Amino acid sequence: MKEVAELLKAKGLKVTPQRIAIFHMLCNTVEHPSAETIYKSLQETHPTMSLATVYKTLDALKKAELVQELNVGEDSFRYDAKVHSHPHLICLSCNHVYDLHTDLLQDLREKVAQDTDFELFSEKIYFYGICPECQKK
């Protein structure tokens, strides 16, 4: 909890209870929640926090590169506090989003940059399918 506040301060962000709550939640989940989901799950502990604050905070965290925004193809964005570039797996049955930690994509950005003459900064990689759990059903 403490370190969450430190991270915010280190990025020059004002440390508020709302920001701590949102960032702390994102750091301790594997769920890749949307703004709405974050808002609802913090209702119990922070009943006065507004949805607008969630959006504003996510924007601040995004600009500070403390979270990344995901576009899995739903109508809203999802957020991930693991900012290191990594692919995501989306289960089309249960709609869960999983992190994929792999070295399969090692050097990929560099190779693509060489192929295309682009100067590349980042990539977003999404795989769509059925997760092991849902395959059993």
Next chain:
Amino acid sequence: MKEVAELLKAKGLKVTPQRIAIFHMLCNTVEHPSAETIYKSLQETHPTMSLATVYKTLDALKKAELVQELNVGEDSFRYDAKVHSHPHLICLSCNHVYDLHTDLLQDLREKVAQDTDFELFSEKIYFYGICPECQKK
């Protein structure tokens, strides 16, 4: 033009001037336009066509697997008539979206499936950077 109508009919879609115009445009551009962009660029030739028809048509084409929907991180979707799975390059300076035809990602889906026990159907891969043109400026 003719073949566009054939493709629609082959998928069991009713062939209308609006559908031909939209699909024809998507087949003959490299721009990855949004619904709004499609609508505007067809205003001259099809002034009575509504934006709702563009959306409904894109939905039909998507379901028929004649176009794919892209999520590059903007607030609206873009569309691509090249439905074969391929990565996209987004220039953060001029906002153009480029197709990347490469074999760098050969076997990638299969390897990820093996690593994760997912049953995979598709993937979306986006690289972000600065295109060669914009680097010169």
Next chain:
DNA sequence: ATAAATGCAAAACCTTTGCACGCCT
């Protein structure tokens, strides 16, 4: 003390929907 963050409401924006009319088969 100052500047910034919050909360509320309203607005903006993209997309979808309902329905009457017209067109394709």
Next chain:
DNA sequence: AGGCGTGCAAAGGTTTTGCATTTAT
């Protein structure tokens, strides 16, 4: 003739914005 597509307007959902108040530094 029947069903589907179109066009219009309205609604829906997500995200942004303006502004007065509160809070962090």
